[in-house]
Amino acid sequence: MNVLKIATAGSVDDGKSTLIGRLLYDTKSLTDDKLAAIEEKSKQRGFDYLDFSLATDGLVAEREQGITIDVAHIYFSTRKKSFIIADTPGHIEYTRNMVTGASTAQASIVLIDARNGVVEQTYRHFFINNLLRIKEVVIAINKMDLVDFSEEKYNSIKGEIEYLASKSEYKNQQLTFIPMSALQGDNVVQKSNKMDWYGGETLLQHLEKLDAEDIHEFSQVRFPVQTVIRPKTKEYHDFRGYAGKIYGGDFAIGDKIVVLPSQTKSVIKSIHFFNEAFARAKNGSSVTITLEDNVNVSRGDMLVKINEEPTITKQLDATICWMDKEPLKALQKYYIKHGVNDAQAKITQVSSILKTDFSGKIENPSELALNQIGDVQLMLSKPLLIDGYHQNKSNGAFILINPKTNNTVGVGFIR
Numbered sequence: 001m002n003v004l005k006i007a008t009a010g011s012v013d014d015g016k017s018t019l020i021g022r023l024l025y026d027t028k029s030l031t032d033d034k035l036a037a038i039e040e041k042s043k044q045r046g047f048d049y050l051d052f053s054l055a056t057d058g059l060v061a062e063r064e065q066g067i068t069i070d071v072a073h074i075y076f077s078t079r080k081k082s083f084i085i086a087d088t089p090g091h092i093e094y095t096r097n098m099v100t101g102a103s104t105a106q107a108s109i110v111l112i113d114a115r116n117g118v119v120e121q122t123y124r125h126f127f128i129n130n131l132l133r134i135k136e137v138v139i140a141i142n143k144m145d146l147v148d149f150s151e152e153k154y155n156s157i158k159g160e161i162e163y164l165a166s167k168s169e170y171k172n173q174q175l176t177f178i179p180m181s182a183l184q185g186d187n188v189v190q191k192s193n194k195m196d197w198y199g200g201e202t203l204l205q206h207l208e209k210l211d212a213e214d215i216h217e218f219s220q221v222r223f224p225v226q227t228v229i230r231p232k233t234k235e236y237h238d239f240r241g242y243a244g245k246i247y248g249g250d251f252a253i254g255d256k257i258v259v260l261p262s263q264t265k266s267v268i269k270s271i272h273f274f275n276e277a278f279a280r281a282k283n284g285s286s287v288t289i290t291l292e293d294n295v296n297v298s299r300g301d302m303l304v305k306i307n308e309e310p311t312i313t314k315q316l317d318a319t320i321c322w323m324d325k326e327p328l329k330a331l332q333k334y335y336i337k338h339g340v341n342d343a344q345a346k347i348t349q350v351s352s353i354l355k356t357d358f359s360g361k362i363e364n365p366s367e368l369a370l371n372q373i374g375d376v377q378l379m380l381s382k383p384l385l386i387d388g389y390h391q392n393k394s395n396g397a398f399i400l401i402n403p404k405t406n407n408t409v410g411v412g413f414i415r
Contacts, residue, residue: 007102010111011121019182021052026189029076221249324409327367344381
């Protein structure tokens, strides 16, 4: 069954957890014991309704404060599709969690409280969706019941978001606007009869219609080798396969490839998945590939099609979301983890801080603080095989690791 990965975002109290709880409830995805616990806890709090946020807020601090702190992953299915939802925090101080939660998403839901309209965190979350090149974005204008289901209020918020989108460099994004009340269930799973002026789909109808294959923006294929397979059994004595995951496109038997960084050329002989053989493997497939020639291939090498080689470089220009309390400054040293490869990295320059309301940049700052996003330059101890993030998401992203603490301190997107 087709699986769609979705990230939710929005300011505090915009209703992310309630929306996900409503989706689970209306699709009958809550277990009986979970539903009973929600009913009991809602009564204890004096609510005359079910507090659906209890379905997703797993930490004690989250339930006590009514906020989302950590990224929760929720799994549910309908007859048409399976979903994985990353419920990300809304607070400014948890921006790093939102970035990591949305980094693998194929679609995103940005919630807006209809009473408050577009606020600072809306700018930030919309900016991050653009930074991560998430193609399908649903703008869920929530709590419409608290503004008397006003079409005028809906159109006002829609206009603000469309203006923001016009300022973005990412022009392939598809925006879908849905007015709803997550608490009451209007336009979540069931069509609302309180907003006759809205002729679009419900949230679930829209999500079920999305196809992960259509959402993916195909680019040049990349196959970083995770390990070399040498069974050395009697039956497979001469077998030499290269295992990894395909990113950015498809591979097929007969494709002419080049092994990087050695620049050795060969042809794909066979493609295996466990004990099955295939003529073609699609983007996202984890497979083992054999080659016509007995060439030297090791972990960390990359197979690509001839004339589709990535850049080999020791210098990077990147946009970084900083995730550590200690600020990022020029001349600091880190480990960079890029796919299966790693190297030492030195920050040569912090060029700018990006304003997440699309109003521009702060040029030549002294540092990049926790949760800030900025442009930097790095010098590496050895060459890496890279693409720009806008060309190939998987091969255009990396993380920075503090060598003293081994903590992940930054996530980067190669420009």
